[in-house]
Amino acid sequence: MNIYFIKxxxxxxxxxxxxxxxxLGRIISDRFEAEKIEFSFQEIEIQxxxxxxxxxxxxxxxxxxxxxxxxxxxxxxxxxxxxxxxxKNEEDLNDIFKWIxxxxxxxxxxxxxxxxxxxxxxxEVLILLETELNKTDLWELDKKYESILRQETIAKRLKERxxxxxxxxxxxxxxxxxxxYYRFENIxxxxxxxxxxxxxxxxxxxxxxxxxxxxxxxxIYLSISNSFENALYEAVRVETWFAYGVAVLENYTDxxxxxxxxxxxxxxxxxxxxxxxxxxxxxxxxxxxxxxxxEVEQGLMK
Numbered sequence: 001m002n003i004y005f006i007k008x009x010x011x012x013x014x015x016x017x018x019x020x021x022x023x024l025g026r027i028i029s030d031r032f033e034a035e036k037i038e039f040s041f042q043e044i045e046i047q048x049x050x051x052x053x054x055x056x057x058x059x060x061x062x063x064x065x066x067x068x069x070x071x072x073x074x075x076x077x078x079x080x081x082x083x084x085x086x087x088k089n090e091e092d093l094n095d096i097f098k099w100i101x102x103x104x105x106x107x108x109x110x111x112x113x114x115x116x117x118x119x120x121x122x123x124e125v126l127i128l129l130e131t132e133l134n135k136t137d138l139w140e141l142d143k144k145y146e147s148i149l150r151q152e153t154i155a156k157r158l159k160e161r162x163x164x165x166x167x168x169x170x171x172x173x174x175x176x177x178x179x180x181y182y183r184f185e186n187i188x189x190x191x192x193x194x195x196x197x198x199x200x201x202x203x204x205x206x207x208x209x210x211x212x213x214x215x216x217x218x219x220i221y222l223s224i225s226n227s228f229e230n231a232l233y234e235a236v237r238v239e240t241w242f243a244y245g246v247a248v249l250e251n252y253t254d255x256x257x258x259x260x261x262x263x264x265x266x267x268x269x270x271x272x273x274x275x276x277x278x279x280x281x282x283x284x285x286x287x288x289x290x291x292x293x294x295e296v297e298q299g300l301m302k
Contacts, residue, residue: 002043003029007089010052010063017090020138023145024096028129035125040115043079046103051087071102073110082106093138097130150233157232164243165281171213175220177242178204180271182224183234184252191255195267199296203271206292215282217243222274226252245278247271264300272297 003025005016017024025046032039049070055063070085082103090096104126108119133141180196214220219242225231228248235244247270249255255266272293279289 001029001032001039004043004045005048006045007048007050008083009050010054017096020142021090021093021096022142023149026145026149027133027141028100028126031125031129032122035121037118037122037125038116040112040117041075041078041080044103044107045079045081046099047081047083048086048099049083050089051085071106073106075110080107080110093130093133097126100130101126154229154233157235160237161281169215171215171282171284173214173216173218175204175207175212175214176218177220178207179219179221180224180267180274181221181234182249183230184226184249187252192263192267195264199264199268199271202296202299203275203292206295207288210288210292212285212288212292214243214284217241219243220245220275220278222247222271222278224249224270224274226250243278243282245274245276245281247274247277261300268297268300 005025006013007015016022049067051067052063067085070083072083074081074083084099084103086099088095101123104122108117108122111117111119178200180192180200182192182196184191217240221235221242221244223231223235223244224247225234226249228246231246231248235246237244249266249270255263258266275289275293276286278284279286
């Protein structure tokens with residue numbers, strides 16, 4: 001069971017609770033599972049619609065009419081959504097649990113005859129959880145769940161890489177794009193500029209000239225960080241038309257002290273490392289890849 005809290009405003013949607021309430025949906029889900037509270041769907045989305053004074057004229061009338069009809073309940077094939085009207089952001093746990101109790105009360109009222117939900121037991125569990133959390137260090141609990149979710153994400157990424165490595169698939173798709181992404185603590189978005197974009201473009205151009213082909217995606221993204229786990233964690237793949245290679249630069253703070261030639265070499269080595277990583281996983285044409293990398297590397301020495 002996945003439980004999400006999503007905020008929405010006028011012409012805006014997205015974002016959940018701030019720390020230390022970030023992982024409250026997962027905490028509730030874990031407690032339901034431990035107490036064997038079952039549902040006839042796999043996902044619950046609780047949308048918190050924050051009242052806005054932004055709309056003007058006819059828009060204000062339309063928006064106000066919509067807001068006044070809240071709360072709204074929607075049930076799909078494997079999910080439910082409850083949209084609640086709220087007038088302020090969360091300030092404490094009591095605020096949040098008022099919304100939680102209201103949302104799950106609506107879900108209980110909308111229960112179908114053949115649903116497995118034990119509504120009374122669900123309510124009891126939520127009340128007990130609220131009491132428990134009021135006596136808990138929520139910041140420590142938030143850190144604990146941050147660590148749990150991080151390890152689960154990394155394990156999921158490793159599993160996906162293994163599945164890709166073990167599959168049998170023909171490389172039929174011409175490469176379309178090559179991008180260089182990095183995530184380091186206290187490092188801005190232009191840290192590797194201009195060499196990241198410049199070298200990506202050079203390598204991509206030569207790969208396309210040689211009709212370098214990929215299996216079931218057309219874009220290669222490279223995830224760079226100071227450890228393999230960090231790079232893998234940041235390699236968020238939400239679509240199938242791109243895939244990630246991973247590269248590591250441990251002493252990243254030394255980069256800014258290098259001269260321009262050294263900086264160019266570091267970026268090239270990261271690109272080479274990331275491209276070799278994805279090539280090994282997806283059984284890409286290593287001969288063509290190395291030929292292109294050798295050509296670009298020769299250009300660095302001029």
